[in-house]
Amino acid sequence: MTGVKRTGRLSGLLIVPAVSLLLAAAGIGPAAAAGDEVIAVLDGRPITLAEIEENAAFQIYRLRGSIHSLLEREAREIADRRLLEREAARRGLSVEALLKEEVDGRVAPLRESDIDAYLAEHPEEAGRGAEGRARLRSYLEERSRIQRRLDYVAALREKSDYRFLAAPPERPRIRVATEGAPWRGSPDAPVTIVHFAHFSSPVCAASAQKIRRLLEEFPGKIRWVHRSFLDTRDDDALRAAETGEGAFRQGRFWEFHDAILARGGRTPAGAIRQAAREAGLDMQRLADEQGKGTLLNRVREDIGRGVRAGVQAAPVLFVNGIYMSGTFPYEDLRALVLREIGGNQTGSETRVQGKSPGNTGNGKGGRP
Amino acid sequence: MKRPIRFIIPVLVVVLLAPGVPQAAADTAAPLCPKRLSSTGDSMTEAIDAELPAANHWASWVNGYHGFWEWLLGLTNVYSHNQRITKIYGSSGRANYMEAKSGADMFDFAAQAAQAVSRQAHYVTVLMGHNDACQDRFIDIPSNAVFEDKFREGMDILKAGLPKGATVYVVGIVDIYRLWEVAQDKKALGIVDCEVLWATTLLKWYPCSTMLNPLIGEAGRQYTKARIQGFNAILKAVTEGYNAADPNHRYVYTPAAFEYKFGERHVSDIDCFHPSAYGQKTLSEMTWNPALFTGCTK
Numbered sequence: 001m002t003g004v005k006r007t008g009r010l011s012g013l014l015i016v017p018a019v020s021l022l023l024a025a026a027g028i029g030p031a032a033a034a035g036d037e038v039i040a041v042l043d044g045r046p047i048t049l050a051e052i053e054e055n056a057a058f059q060i061y062r063l064r065g066s067i068h069s070l071l072e073r074e075a076r077e078i079a080d081r082r083l084l085e086r087e088a089a090r091r092g093l094s095v096e097a098l099l100k101e102e103v104d105g106r107v108a109p110l111r112e113s114d115i116d117a118y119l120a121e122h123p124e125e126a127g128r129g130a131e132g133r134a135r136l137r138s139y140l141e142e143r144s145r146i147q148r149r150l151d152y153v154a155a156l157r158e159k160s161d162y163r164f165l166a167a168p169p170e171r172p173r174i175r176v177a178t179e180g181a182p183w184r185g186s187p188d189a190p191v192t193i194v195h196f197a198h199f200s201s202p203v204c205a206a207s208a209q210k211i212r213r214l215l216e217e218f219p220g221k222i223r224w225v226h227r228s229f230l231d232t233r234d235d236d237a238l239r240a241a242e243t244g245e246g247a248f249r250q251g252r253f254w255e256f257h258d259a260i261l262a263r264g265g266r267t268p269a270g271a272i273r274q275a276a277r278e279a280g281l282d283m284q285r286l287a288d289e290q291g292k293g294t295l296l297n298r299v300r301e302d303i304g305r306g307v308r309a310g311v312q313a314a315p316v317l318f319v320n321g322i323y324m325s326g327t328f329p330y331e332d333l334r335a336l337v338l339r340e341i342g343g344n345q346t347g348s349e350t351r352v353q354g355k356s357p358g359n360t361g362n363g364k365g366g367r368p
Numbered sequence: 369m370k371r372p373i374r375f376i377i378p379v380l381v382v383v384l385l386a387p388g389v390p391q392a393a394a395d396t397a398a399p400l401c402p403k404r405l406s407s408t409g410d411s412m413t414e415a416i417d418a419e420l421p422a423a424n425h426w427a428s429w430v431n432g433y434h435g436f437w438e439w440l441l442g443l444t445n446v447y448s449h450n451q452r453i454t455k456i457y458g459s460s461g462r463a464n465y466m467e468a469k470s471g472a473d474m475f476d477f478a479a480q481a482a483q484a485v486s487r488q489a490h491y492v493t494v495l496m497g498h499n500d501a502c503q504d505r506f507i508d509i510p511s512n513a514v515f516e517d518k519f520r521e522g523m524d525i526l527k528a529g530l531p532k533g534a535t536v537y538v539v540g541i542v543d544i545y546r547l548w549e550v551a552q553d554k555k556a557l558g559i560v561d562c563e564v565l566w567a568t569t570l571l572k573w574y575p576c577s578t579m580l581n582p583l584i585g586e587a588g589r590q591y592t593k594a595r596i597q598g599f600n601a602i603l604k605a606v607t608e609g610y611n612a613a614d615p616n617h618r619y620v621y622t623p624a625a626f627e628y629k630f631g632e633r634h635v636s637d638i639d640c641f642h643p644s645a646y647g648q649k650t651l652s653e654m655t656w657n658p659a660l661f662t663g664c665t666k
Contacts, residue, residue: 312644
């Protein structure tokens with residue numbers, strides 16, 4: 001098999017320049033950083049890729065990501081096909097004959113006892129009488145055949161030198177305005193996390209819990225900014241976000257934030273009022289401001305900011321401008337934050353806009 | 369420097385849009401212009417979670433619309449079949465019916481077909497079968513024979529009741545395996561951890577255990593994909609059979625939705641399963657076939 005590996009390496013070397021050219025053209029890899037590329041010209045003045053990415057960095061990133069995964073899957077498919085063709089040729093067979101011999105011919109016939117054993121392990125698959133058993137037999141037979149083929153191709157791959165050379169696109173740093181938004185943590189923290197979330201979702205509540213844990217683990221290193229993002233047809237979420245905005249105006253946003261999220265994302269109207277009282281809000285003032293509709297306008301503005309930044313569904317965090325869904329495990333988020341703390345200590349740039357002068361410096365945010 | 373990749377997506381769309389000529393018998397009645405549209409199907413057609421949680425009918429690949437409120441709210445214009453029909457044939461006499469229901473499977477096709485007949489539709493779309501393949505358990509996936517019987521039941525109703533010259537357009541089931549792959553892409557890109565989302569928010573109605581349950585493994589997923597391919601082969605063969613045997617109507621099958629390599633942006637960030645508004649828009653582009661109505665009568 002050494003010969004095969006050598007051939008693979010040589011092929012890989014030859015492929016590298018061509019792949020680099022393709023990836024450069026696709027905007028994947030190092031050439032993507034060449035932001036001064038002129039994309040258009042207006043009356044003789046250039047419009048560069050960097051300017052476009054100011055507004056559409058995340059959308060471009062997603063497209064590049066799609067292209068990268070498409071290349072990866074297609075390359076793997078071609079490689080697998082070639083491996084089968086090569087092996088078939090080596091043995092003087094057609095690919096069909098090879099698969100018949102190596103896959104169909106090596107799958108052990110299914111016995112009734114195999115079905116019984118499967119049912120003992122998966123009792124939820126029982127039922128539907130004789131027809132159900134026939135379907136199960138068909139499933140188990142076909143699954144064995146598929147598994148054998150997967151294993152066989154994997155073994156061929158194992159003996160070869162297959163490498164996918166395209167690097168995934170780098171996550172862009174998105175400009176996310178933080179002025180006029182509630183924040184907590186250290187005003188001079190090297191890491192700013194903008195959390196697009198709402199109070200009526202268990203996933204958002206869990207996401208907030210992860211940020212709280214980060215603040216505890218890295219004291220002085222993180223500034224947490226809250227932005228509302230929700231479906232405006234979700235009455236509970238809208239009412240809770242509106243109350244949050246009212247709490248912000250009364251300088252008690254984080255008290256309300258923590259009280260409402262303590263409900264785990266379940267926020268019927270009564271729970272919102274109760275959380276507002278617990279946070280010490282002036283309920284009359286809140287009602288007056290709700291009546292004017294200005295609080296809701298601020299919520300809508302936040303949603304607009306989220307949409308422009310590429311948010312489609314809450315919760316989303318921007319860690320120094322780097323997008324990350326709040327659905328990811330704490331460890332993933334922690335790793336990103338650690339990288340940013342390290343990066344900032346070595347002078348890396350953050351593109352998140354500056355701290356709001358309207359926030360108080362008490363580490364708990366304040367009035368806009 | 370030119371960036372050829374920018375041209376890949378348009379080229380794909382052009383290739384997919386290459387007009388397929390309906391294989392109708394020579395003596396088939398001239399097609400009716402598709403002014404009365406009726407869609408049969410499931411959550412894919414209802415555009416569940418495409419842009420906002422729950423049904424997003426404005427974003428349906430077939431029935432979607434984009435009026436003042438959709439424009440004002442900044443919702444996606446998917447340029448659906450409905451919109452294309454109005455653009456080409458005008459708004460006079462237009463009707464746009466959605467019989468599709470979230471959760472429907474081929475057992476529901478007959479009832480939806482009867483609804484389409486009651487509308488006297490000129491153009492009936494069928495995009496169904498996802499819920500036949502997507503089940504809680506593998507043994508719940510119907511056999512090919514049962515699937516075919518149920519499909520024929522609905523087709524018989526359409527054949528017997530649609531006006532002469534109506535077109536039945538059967539779209540092959542979307543490659544659900546591809547949607548699973550796309551969910552992995554979303555995770556790799558840091559956009560959303562779909563498995564966490566499925567486990568935390570969709571637990572009560574796990575959308576497609578026979579494909580998305582992490583415990584079934586690669587062989588389980590490929591089994592379900594193979595069943596979808598089997599169902600699509602049935603949809604194709606049966607549709608072509610009706611087209612050959614019924615001179616009063618046109619029946620056309622397209623594999624475009626199955627064959628298209630959906631990317632990460634085509635799948636909803638809300639549930640990591642249904643097409644996003646962008647996915648619905650692409651679905652509309654891929655499946656719209658103006659050649660179906662060449663020489664149509666009003």
